[in-house]
Amino acid sequence: HAFVSCSLGGIHLMTKSGLWKLRRIHRLLELRKNSGGDKKKDEKSSAASTVSEKLINDSLANEGEAAIRSLFVGALVFSIGVAFFWLFANSFHVTSTDWIGGVQGLIHALTVMEVALLPLLYYMIKDAAGSIGKAGKMNDLASKLEKNGGKMIKDVLNAETYGWFVEDGWSPFWSTDVSGSAEEIAAEEKMLTKEIEAAQSKVESLLSEKVSAAVVEDTIDRLHSNAWMSKMEGYREYVYFLLNFIAFYGYLIGVLVFYFDNEDFQPSYVGSMKMGLSNADADWTGNFAGDFMWTVEPVIILASPTLLGLMKPKKAKVKAA
Numbered sequence: 258h259a260f261v262s263c264s265l266g267g268i269h270l271m272t273k274s275g276l277w278k279l280r281r282i283h284r285l286l287e288l289r290k291n292s293g294g295d296k297k298k299d300e301k302s303s304a305a306s307t308v309s310e311k312l313i314n315d316s317l318a319n320e321g322e323a324a325i326r327s328l329f330v331g332a333l334v335f336s337i338g339v340a341f342f343w344l345f346a347n348s349f350h351v352t353s354t355d356w357i358g359g360v361q362g363l364i365h366a367l368t369v370m371e372v373a374l375l376p377l378l379y380y381m382i383k384d385a386a387g388s389i390g391k392a393g394k395m396n397d398l399a400s401k402l403e404k405n406g407g408k409m410i411k412d413v414l415n416a417e418t419y420g421w422f423v424e425d426g427w428s429p430f431w432s433t434d435v436s437g438s439a440e441e442i443a444a445e446e447k448m449l450t451k452e453i454e455a456a457q458s459k460v461e462s463l464l465s466e467k468v469s470a471a472v473v474e475d476t477i478d479r480l481h482s483n484a485w486m487s488k489m490e491g492y493r494e495y496v497y498f499l500l501n502f503i504a505f506y507g508y509l510i511g512v513l514v515f516y517f518d519n520e521d522f523q524p525s526y527v528g529s530m531k532m533g534l535s536n537a538d539a540d541w542t543g544n545f546a547g548d549f550m551w552t553v554e555p556v557i558i559l560a561s562p563t564l565l566g567l568m569k570p571k572k573a574k575v576k577a578a
Contacts, residue, residue, distance in 0.1 A: 259338070259341040260342045261338075263335070266331075267337075268331065270334060270335075271331030271332060271335065272331075274327040275324055275325075276324075277437045278320070278327070278431075279328065280435075281431060281435050282320055282324060282431060283321075285317055285431055285449055304411070304464060306457060308411070308414055308460050309457040309459075309460045311415075312414075313429075315416035316427075316432070319416060320429075320431055320432050330377065333377055337373050337374065340370040342366070343357065343358075343366035364515045367511060371505060371512065374505050381497050381501065382494075384491075384494045385494030385498065386491070388491030389487070389488055389491035392484040392485070394417075395481075395487065396480070398480055399476075406470070406473055410463050410464065411464050419456075419460075421480055421483065423459065430448050493557070493561055493565075500553060500554045501550065501554070503547070504547040504551050506546070507544060507545070507546035507547035507550070508543060509530075510542070513530065514531070514536040514539055514540050520535065
């Protein structure tokens, strides 16, 4: 299952979330360039038009960077998925034979997994810190809105905060996965025009001097709620990091004891990493730790959305007098 799911997941990231999405961003930027982009404004040259144009441009740039990352991460996940084939074969003792490279083939597969996992561990820490930092920004913005109302919205509106003011969040069509179909490509220009018009309309309402107190209050409540969820998601990313780091370390021990099989002539750092265990015990313990961590992780991935939804603080209802 891990072999199939990781391999297909990696291909999906490299194509629909990566290369195809990057091509779409390039096409949309070309459309923006040919139509004048933010240089072509209304005669009124309104503030809302200027802000919405910048939001669109910044969002396209951000999604382009996200597509490049998906392309890289997809290659890493695909590599791990292919390597799982040797772990699957090892479960049936196939690697004890000369088929598919034998034990050395298994060790090579584990080495590929270790190399691919290192950048993913970095991204887990980065995403965790980013989610917790985002929660802090949301709470800060909520505090500013409580003090100043809607008067300061123009000063804080950007590609990130704009989505916080939209009730269901901002998810422009270029932020979604791409199928690459001819029909989808042909419709992009119309979809871009609609997205720009919708953004400008929303920005005009946000920058209006008559922003209702109810809108501001709803935004404040939503910011506090989303901040809590973002913080919890950041903590969850740290849990993922911990699980995957233990798996990384466990499988690394198996690779080390294969190459340093003579316990009498091992470098001191290998002995330290084995924590005083013999090669056989260290190999078994490391593999067990890796297998166990990668069994627990999918359970957390599947259960955490429901669990966080149940834990999410509910807004207190105000009873009428």
